[in-house]
Amino acid sequence: METEIFAAAEICPIDVSKLQVVKTSDHGLLIPPEKLVFGRNFTDHMLSVEWTKEDGWHAPRILPYQNLSLDPATCVFHYAFECFEGMKAYKVKMDECFIPGERGYSLYLRPTLIGTQTTLGISPPESAMLFVIASPVGPYYPTGFKAISLEATNYAVRAWPGGVGDKKLGANYAPCVLPQKEAASRGHQQNLWLFGEEEFVTEVGTMNMFVAIRTKDGQKELITAPLDGTILEGITRDSILTLARERLAPEGWVVSERKYTMTEIDQAAREGRLIEAFGAGTAAIVSPVRTIYWRGKGLNCGLDQNEEAGEITVKMKEWMEAIQYGDESHEWSYIID
Numbered sequence: 026m027e028t029e030i031f032a033a034a035e036i037c038p039i040d041v042s043k044l045q046v047v048k049t050s051d052h053g054l055l056i057p058p059e060k061l062v063f064g065r066n067f068t069d070h071m072l073s074v075e076w077t078k079e080d081g082w083h084a085p086r087i088l089p090y091q092n093l094s095l096d097p098a099t100c101v102f103h104y105a106f107e108c109f110e111g112m113k114a115y116k117v118k119m120d121e122c123f124i125p126g127e128r129g130y131s132l133y134l135r136p137t138l139i140g141t142q143t144t145l146g147i148s149p150p151e152s153a154m155l156f157v158i159a160s161p162v163g164p165y166y167p168t169g170f171k172a173i174s175l176e177a178t179n180y181a182v183r184a185w186p187g188g189v190g191d192k193k194l195g196a197n198y199a200p201c202v203l204p205q206k207e208a209a210s211r212g213h214q215q216n217l218w219l220f221g222e223e224e225f226v227t228e229v230g231t232m233n234m235f236v237a238i239r240t241k242d243g244q245k246e247l248i249t250a251p252l253d254g255t256i257l258e259g260i261t262r263d264s265i266l267t268l269a270r271e272r273l274a275p276e277g278w279v280v281s282e283r284k285y286t287m288t289e290i291d292q293a294a295r296e297g298r299l300i301e302a303f304g305a306g307t308a309a310i311v312s313p314v315r316t317i318y319w320r321g322k323g324l325n326c327g328l329d330q331n332e333e334a335g336e337i338t339v340k341m342k343e344w345m346e347a348i349q350y351g352d353e354s355h356e357w358s359y360i361i362d
């Protein structure tokens with residue numbers, strides 16, 4: 026966790042030399058690794074940094090994991106002054122004993138920033154708190170890829186140009202529960218957000234979306250929606266685009282950040298030109314898609330019956346993991362003392 030603080034200090038002027046640490050007697054993981062449920066179990070420690078308008082950032086503290094005590098009038102409860110991040114650490118010095126050693130296990134880190142001012146007036150909070158909690162997680166696909174089914178949602182809008190749907194603000198997520206629940210009630214793992222009358226494909230609940238097609242002229246194209254405010258600027262999306270431009274483009278692929286519609290991929294599917302589709306996010310890295318239900322029918326995304334992931338999906342997972350584990354040296358990873 027200390028390493029993470031130093032990384033965070035580069036973007037927010039917290040004085041890490043003033044770090045205070047209250048350690049617990051680390052008991053390590055109490056749950057058997059195979060029983061870990063995403064985001065339900067946490068390590069013994071949390072990082073906490075307070076901020077006030079008057080004094081700026083206070084000294085960061087690593088404390089035993091504990092409840093927060095907040096006045097009921099605290100602005101985060103009323104007007105959702107909250108934003109968060111999600112990332113994975115594979116080794117963190119202080120809480121190392123919580124991460125099973127086998128490949129695929131990590132600590133999911135959840136940095137969260139809340140407004141703590143106690144007034145019901147709507148104004149920029151004059152006090153805030155940044156905390157980081159850490160949850161041990163197992164491999165997303167312990168027994169290999171499982172292709173998912175998506176339901177296209179066109180009766181609700183998650184994000185729009187000029188809005189805040191492209192940021193991890195807590196307020197963006199509660200409204201997504203209903204379409205997600207409805208998709209689940211019809212047997213789909215996730216819903217796929219469309220935008221506008223044209224039904225542009227934007228993204229999945231917590232994953233950016235990629236489709237690989239062959240154009241009418243026979244050109245292989247990997248497509249993802251552009252950063253126009255209607256999608257989250259995922260780091261995994263960015264990594265996949267970079268790797269695709271570096272390693273797929275030389276094999277004849279065109280890599281496009283452009284708008285595309287359900288009609289376009291439906292037509293590609295019907296003409297046998299939809300090669301594969303996958304979601305991309307920190308938790309799963311990539312998640313292969315078998316079908317998209319849209320306008321009462323299922324679009325087959327290119328996988329054979331007995332196939333769980335397409336070629337690009339598999340390659341991306343392997344490439345990303347090789348970099349994450351240091352099997353391959355890459356400018357994205359570096360050795361820390």
Ligand SMILES: *Cc1c(COP(=O)(O)O)cnc(C)c1O
Nearest residue numbers: 231232233257259260261306307
């Ligand atoms: C977090 C998130 C993603 C994925 O972002 P990563 O930085 O790759 O983890 C995609 N869409 C939404 C809505 C998200 O909240």
